[in-house]
Amino acid sequence: MSVHHTRLIAALDTPSYEQALTWATELESKVDAIKLGLEFTYACGLDAVRNLAAKQELFLDLKLHDIPNTVASGLKALTPIHPSLMTIHALGGPEMIARSRAVLEEAFEGKTARPRLLAVTVLTSMNEESLSAIGINATPLEEVVRLGKMAIKAGADGLVCSAHEITALRDALGDGPELVVPGIRPAGSSTDDQKRIMTPAQAAQAGADWIVVGRPITRAENPAAAAQAIQDELQAVTRCR
Numbered sequence: 639m640s641v642h643h644t645r646l647i648a649a650l651d652t653p654s655y656e657q658a659l660t661w662a663t664e665l666e667s668k669v670d671a672i673k674l675g676l677e678f679t680y681a682c683g684l685d686a687v688r689n690l691a692a693k694q695e696l697f698l699d700l701k702l703h704d705i706p707n708t709v710a711s712g713l714k715a716l717t718p719i720h721p722s723l724m725t726i727h728a729l730g731g732p733e734m735i736a737r738s739r740a741v742l743e744e745a746f747e748g749k750t751a752r753p754r755l756l757a758v759t760v761l762t763s764m765n766e767e768s769l770s771a772i773g774i775n776a777t778p779l780e781e782v783v784r785l786g787k788m789a790i791k792a793g794a795d796g797l798v799c800s801a802h803e804i805t806a807l808r809d810a811l812g813d814g815p816e817l818v819v820p821g822i823r824p825a826g827s828s829t830d831d832q833k834r835i836m837t838p839a840q841a842a843q844a845g846a847d848w849i850v851v852g853r854p855i856t857r858a859e860n861p862a863a864a865a866q867a868i869q870d871e872l873q874a875v876t877r878c879r
């Protein structure tokens with residue numbers, strides 16, 4: 639059994655390269671990784687992503703979702719950036735997930751660390767009502783566990799889920815899968831468009847490997863101080879597993 643600490647990822651959601659670089663620099667010693675997603679990548683391009691990846695460990699969150707060949711080829715095209723974590727949507731199904739895993743293994747054969755493949759289960763902006771609106775008559779918890787089991791069996795290294803589903807996923811899948819958890823809100827902060835939220839300490843207590851925090855850091859008057867406060871909250875929670 640070893641002591642386990644939850645690590646902090648800052649989501650740098652901005653269309654401005656200068657802004658992202660400023661945040662990445664300010665947060666360098668405060669967060670464990672940065673996340674770049676659709677907004678930054680579409681606005682600034684892959685060279686900009688590559689430049690920031692040279693500065694800090696990178697979670698490249700592009701949530702690919704298409705037919706298996708297109709997703710696998712897309713992931714392959716991104717491998718020179720060498721992010722630590724990459725996302726696809728679990729809803730793409732087992733063949734898409736298995737092809738994605740295979741392409742990453744092939745691209746990084748013989749190298750020390752390949753990017754870990756994460757399957758996004760149910761977005762943290764969704765609740766039971768939003769699931770019902772798209773014809774899914776299940777709770778987010780039921781749907782996350784159902785998709786999570788399928789995705790891990792198909793070859794995903796981990797899952798993106800909310801902190802509310804961590805215990806059920808650990809019960810179903812054990813400690814192996816890497817659980818990456820957005821929808822994090824320090825006590826008293828605005829929920830924005832997030833529906834399934836928890837505080838950093840609650841998510842750490844539940845067993846998150848990583849938490850993802852965007853606006854509570856980037857919209858703070860002092861982003862570095864906001865990130866440090868979250869780290870302090872995480873450090874106060876020590877789990878053994």
Ligand SMILES: O=c1ccn([C@@H]2O[C@H](COP(=O)(O)O)[C@@H](O)[C@H]2O)c(=O)[nH]1
Nearest residue numbers: 649675760761762820821850851852853
């Ligand atoms: O289910 C998901 C999957 C990804 N995200 C991403 O995480 C950050 C959260 O940002 P906040 O500002 O802390 O809300 C954002 O980049 C999302 O694209 C998610 O929120 N939920």
